[in-house]
Amino acid sequence: MSELFGGATTVKGVGGWLSADKGLMTEDVILVYSNTDDLSDVAVSRVKNFADYLKEELSQEAVSIEINNFYI
Secondary structure, eight states: OHHHHSOOEEEEEEEEEEETTTEEEEEEEEEEEOOOSOOOHHHHHHHHHHHHHHHHHTTOSOOOOEETTEEO
């Protein structure tokens, strides 16, 4: 995110979700925040592509992206 928008902040936490196979699951998570005025289709696409990459590399069922209080 720093390379995309010039900076980022990370916060450690614990996330939880309902797995179809295993029920309630929890795990350590790292939230990444980055601020920008660039909400162009190109910038948003780069963030989506990075999230897809992380999802595959980290074997996650889902990765969340929030832009201006909307999840995409």
